[in-house]
Amino acid sequence: MGWLSAGDGYEVALVEGRVAARATSGRSAGRQLKTLPRTLKDHPEVDRLRRFAEWLDRHAAGCVAQVDAWMVSSLPVPTTLLARVWPDTAWQAALLDLAVVGDDPDEVGFLRGATESGELRVVNLDGETVRLSPTTVTLPHPVLLPDLDDIREFAAELGITQGVEQIHRATWRRPDGLDAKATEVKEFAGGSFRSRFALAGRASSLGYRVSGGYATARVRDGARTVEACVWIGEPYWDEAVETGGLTWQDAEGRALPLRAVGPVAWSEGMRMAAALYAGRVIEEGKNA
Structure with a gap:
């Protein structure tokens, strides 16, 4: 300008x-x-x-939010759409160097450019710049990426930084051997906050929705939409509160058994619970 x-x-x-x-x-x-x-x-x-x-x-914040939504949902994105928005510097900042997958699910590369014709320029994991012309690509959630540690190491060698947190996003994998009837994770329960207002404010500042007594994150996991929920206390409660357990619900509001929670929904739910818990009041001194 x-x-x-x-x-x-x-x-x-x-x-x-x-x-x-x-x-x-x-x-x-x-x-x-x-x-x-x-x-x-x-x-x-x-x-x-x-x-x-x-x-x-x-506009820049909206681009980041949209790309983050594509990544979390792992939905296919038309390459022609990426090509259309690429000249916009805000879109480009959000998309540059994201890991993408085209027709071959085992071929991961970092997005470096897009032409008007819909051709993508990608650096593959051999360090070679290649051109791809798939109809759609996915920006996979990191929990779905094979050999994630190797991809992170390779990205560090290339000096890659991402406008949308993807390959360095904190991930959790659902453990084996869960009780068939279990519906709640309590790993991040019991985090103390001085007020419900403070806890709800932290949830909102991290981008999570506050609904009733819960902080929630809606995630598309495969073919269905799942909502992760952490109890944060009754609305208008103005005294100290603690984070509650983490549960997941289907589209009808029914609690899901932990064994039925998919990998992305599990990871994103645990990420939300951990982020809320990290803001707790930490006691100091000999009685801490």
Whole structure:
């Protein structure tokens, strides 16, 4: 975006997401100023740029949220769609270097580019840049990736960083030998918070939905949608509370046996429970 005239002697522009100004006359002509002059703070062009910057921030956050949803659900995404949004820098930042899988489920690569024709440029696990033209690709949840530790090691060698947490996302695998009738995990129960408001606020800040007495995460796991739930206390309860157990429900609200919870729903539910528990009040001193 270029510089725009803003009254006598100044131009303004968005620079790294902030409104910046530069003088158009005098000894500092053409030089970006360290701070916005007071005379420009209420200028219409400055206000317009601020609102545009806010829109860009919301757009970038929306792109990340959508890509994260594609990844968590592992739903197929049309390559033509990826090609269409790739020129947008916000979409590109969210998609760049995500692990993708095309027609061969065993061939994993890191997304580096997309052409207008729908061809994807991918770095495979042999370190070679290849071009793929599948009709759709998936951005698999890391718990579904084979040899995840090897993929993480290879990504570190390449210096890969991801705009959406995927390969370094915390994962949990459902243990074997669970009781056939068990419906609750208590590993992260008992985390103390000074108030229900504080616990609900933590859940919301982490992106989880608060409904009634629960923090919830809805996950598409295979062909069905499952909701993971952690008890956080009765609404409007203003005294100390503790995190409760973790359960999963089907679309009809029926509790699922732990053995029936799929790998993605299990991992995402445990991730939510662990994140809530991590914010607990930790007692200090000899009685801690």
